[in-house]
C-alpha cells in the first residue's frame with residue numbers, strides 16, 4: 303500500500319471498508335502494489351442502474367437548465383476543494399505525474415465552469431418560414447440517461463467533459479470507468495454526492511458508477527434505455543461498440559485512437575519546437591490519445607533538431623510520478639511494456655534506428671514498468687508507423703516538400719490531433735486549410751496534445767468522429783425538436799400544396 307493512499311481516500315470520502323473483500327483487484331502502476339479489492343458489478347446491476355437513471359431523468363428533465371447548472375456549479379466548487387487529493391489519487395492509480403494528475407482535475411473544474419455558463423445558453427435557431435403567418439423554431443430537450451465509458455489514461459477528466467454537459471442538458475449519467483482505474487471514479491462519485499447533498503432539487507442517482515470489465519460496457523451498449531453511449535478507448539473497442547449501439551438505433555459518441563503527427567518546417571522556432579515535442583511525445587509516458595507519435599522534419603532542420611531532441615531525451619527524469627522532479631512516470635502495466643518492446647523490435651525490422659526505449663528499473667519498484675521514451679528514425683512511414691502504439695515512441699521521418707509531408711501526415715487510419723511548427727504564414731494556413739491536416743485538432747506552433755476544454759475535442763476516420771467538451775458538443779446530449787407555429791387564421795401547406 304502507498305504511503306498516503308489511505309489518507310487520500312479518507313479525504314476524498316472513500317470508506318476503507320468498501321475497498322476490500324471483493325474480487326476486482328486494483329493495482330498502482332507506480333510499484334505494482336495492490337490498492338484495493340472491489341466487489342464488481344454484473345449485468346443485472348447495469349440493468350438496475352439504468353432503471354434508476356431513467357427514474358432520475360423523468361424528474362431532472364423538468365428542472366430548468368440554469369437550476370441544473372447550479373448543481374454543476376456546486377460540483378465544481380467541491381472539485382476545487384478536493385483538487386490536491388483527487389489529483390494525487392489520479393497519479394497513484396494511473397501513474398501520470400503529479401502535475402498532470404492535478405491538471406486533470408483542473409480540466410474537470412474548467413468544464414464545470416463551462417457547463418454552468420452553458421446552462422443559460424442551450425438555444426436553438428428561429429428560422430424564416432415559407433408560409434405566411436408561420437414561424438419555425440428549434441428547441442433542444444434533454445435526451446435521456448447517458449452511458450459513459452472511459453479509459454485509464456484520463457480517468458477523471460474525460461468523464462467530467464461528458465458528465466458536466468450531460469447534467470446541464472438534463473441527462474443522468476451511468477459511468478463505467480476503465481477496470482484499471484475504478485478508484486478515481488468512486489472518488490468522483492463521492493465528491494459529486496457532496497455537491498448533490500447541498501442541492502435540494504436534484505433527484506437521486508444522477509451519477510452512478512459501475513465497477514468491472516468489458517461485459518459491463520457491452521451491457522450499456524445494448525440497453526435501449528440509453529439513447530447515447532459516449533466511449534473513449536481503442537479503435538478496436540469502438541469498432542465493436544459503435545455498431546452495437548447503432549443496431550438498436552442508439553447514438554455512439556466515439557473518441558478512439560490517435561496517431562498524431564507534427565510537421566516541423568525549415569522556418570520553425572526550434573526552441574519552442576523541442577519543448578513542444580518533449581511534452582507531447584514523452585509526457586504522460588506517451589499514453590494520451592493526443593500524444594505525438596509521428597514527426598516529419600524538414601531536411602534543413604533534421605540534423606540539428608534530432609540532435610537537440612536526443613540530448614533532451616537523455617536528460618528526461620523517469621521515475622516515481624509522485625516525486626515533483628519526475629517528468630515521465632510508468633506505463634500502465636506489463637502488457638503496455640510488452641507492446642512497446644514489440645513495436646521497437648518491429649521498427650528495427652522495418653529499417654528503423656532506435657534511440658532510448660529501454661526499461662528503467664526504479665529502485666524499490668521492480669514490479670513496475672518504467673521506460674525511457676524512445677526516438678526512432680524511420681526510412682519512411684512503414685506499416686508499423688501507421689499503427690497507434692500506446693507508449694512513448696516517437697517515429698521521426700525526413701521530408702523536403704510540404705505538400706508531400708501533409709500527404710504522408712494524413713496517410714494513416716486515425717485522425718485525432720496534429721500540429722505544424724513554422725513561422726511562415728503560408729505554411730500555417732495551408733496546414734489548416736481543406737488541403738491540410740485531416741484531423742479534428744489542427745494546431746500551429748503548439749503540440750498536438752494538451753487541448754483546452756473550450757474547443758470541441760475529437761477526430762475523424764478511425765478516431766470515431768465524436769466531439770466532446772467545448773464549442774457546441776453539448777448538442778450530442780440533447781434531442782432537437784423542430785417546431786412550426788401557425789399564428790394565422792389560414793392553413794397554408796408547405797410546398798404550395800392545395801388539399802381542399
Ligand code: UN1
Pocket residue numbers: 409455456460534589590591592750751752753754
Ligand atoms: C485523451 O487522451 O483521451 O488534449 C484525452 C489532451 C487532453 C485530453 C486527452 N486535454 O491531451
